[in-house]
Amino acid sequence: MNIPASILTGTTEGEGSPPAGGLPGVAELVGHGPIDTDTARALAGNAPGWDRLFVNPTTGHVLEIDRYQPSADQRRILRVRDEHCRFPGCRYPATRSDADHTIDAAHGGPTAISNLGHFCRRHHTLKHHTRWKADNLPGGLIRWTSPLGITYTDKPPRTVVFTTPDDTPPPF
Numbered sequence: 015m016n017i018p019a020s021i022l023t024g025t026t027e028g029e030g031s032p033p034a035g036g037l038p039g040v041a042e043l044v045g046h047g048p049i050d051t052d053t054a055r056a057l058a059g060n061a062p063g064w065d066r067l068f069v070n071p072t073t074g075h076v077l078e079i080d081r082y083q084p085s086a087d088q089r090r091i092l093r094v095r096d097e098h099c100r101f102p103g104c105r106y107p108a109t110r111s112d113a114d115h116t117i118d119a120a121h122g123g124p125t126a127i128s129n130l131g132h133f134c135r136r137h138h139t140l141k142h143h144t145r146w147k148a149d150n151l152p153g154g155l156i157r158w159t160s161p162l163g164i165t166y167t168d169k170p171p172r173t174v175v176f177t178t179p180d181d182t183p184p185p186f
């Protein structure tokens with residue numbers, strides 16, 4: 015199913031004229047054809063994840079694909095890297111934290127290990143709704159900047175770790 019973001023955000027009702035190479039402005043069920051906006055929104059609400067396509071606005075050609083939700087492999091890597099919430103001093107387990115985009119996907123941040131980190135609900139809220147700012151640095155470092163401009167760099171707990179593929183506890 016292909017749904018223009020403008021339909022999901024309610025900024026269009028799908029009445030626009032489609033540019034060359036695609037049907038932007040019109041939701042489409044692959045293998046079926048165009049579908050109405052209400053059906054598209056209902057289906058979108060039940061989808062477990064989405065691929066984000068960047069298309070050339072003139073030709074309609076796909077330029078890049080990104081997925082908003084981290085893949086299962088990305089989640090495993092992040093859980094091993096982070097172990098816990100990445101706010102300095104917080105030890106809330108990664109398994110119960112949110113894997114969040116450091117640069118928001120809505121602002122162009124990719125769904126990549128270099129732009130993701132685990133944040134517990136409290137620090138996830140802090141990041142999005144206060145003047146605290148987080149930046150990913152090379153090596154899995156996350157630099158936090160307080161509202162007063164003071165920076166704190168959080169290092170991932172370990173650089174090498176062995177874990178079972180399905181996250182079950184080891185037999186020892």
Ligand SMILES: [Zn+2]
Nearest residue numbers: 099104134137
């Ligand atoms: Zn936390």
